[in-house]
Amino acid sequence: MTSPTAAAALAALLLAPSASAQDDRPINTPPEGFTALFNGEDLSNWKADGDVAEHWTVVDGVLHYDGKGESLVTAKDYGDFELFVDWKTGPEADSGIYLRGKPQVQIWDRPDVGSGGLFNNKVGESNPLTVADNPIGEWNTFHIIMEGEKVTVFLNGEKVVDDVVLENWPDYEGPIPATGTIELQHHGNPLEFRNIYIKELD
Secondary structure (H helix, E strand, O other): OHHHHHHHHHHHHHHHHHHHHHOOOOOOOOOOOOOOOOOOOOOOOOOOOOOOOEEEEEEEEEEEEOOOOOOEEEEEOOOEEEEEEEEEOOOOOOEEEEOOOEEEEEEEEOOOOOOOOOOOOOOOOOOOOOOOOOOOOOOOEEEEEEEOEEEEEOOOOEEEEEEEEEOOOOOOOOOOOOOOOEEEEEOOOEEEEEEEEEEEOO
């Protein structure tokens, strides 16, 4: 019998290339079984309190962040899930995707290391298995699978994290929460996102 994790990994291999290419679908149109977290028009599904809407804006179906204000956080908590995210940065950028409110699947301009690693891990592997980033200024696609405490990450169709525990920074003694928000994190750099799709897993 195929385990849920193995099945999810197989699905990732099948879906990652087609999701990156969008299968000729319009942007922000999710594949079957997924829901669009970003609808290409506004900040529905995200917490838009404070000055968030001043710094996270939508232009031509792309979510633009100007490098000021707060990170963008989902309005809903999630447990186990698959997540697709397209992202693009400029030079020297530093960002990431928080899972269940915890940091983070790393995004940065580090060609010697690459993006996609679990940056805050101290015991388990923190760096990606390979450098799979596209050149700065081009779109990249994450396919992230989170089941229990473990995370698998594909970047542009290449596996960069293989079923690794996401450690609970800063409380490393405690387990990762069972549910939490997804966050588009920043360190003061302009960023762009699109095609943010999620599927909750049983």
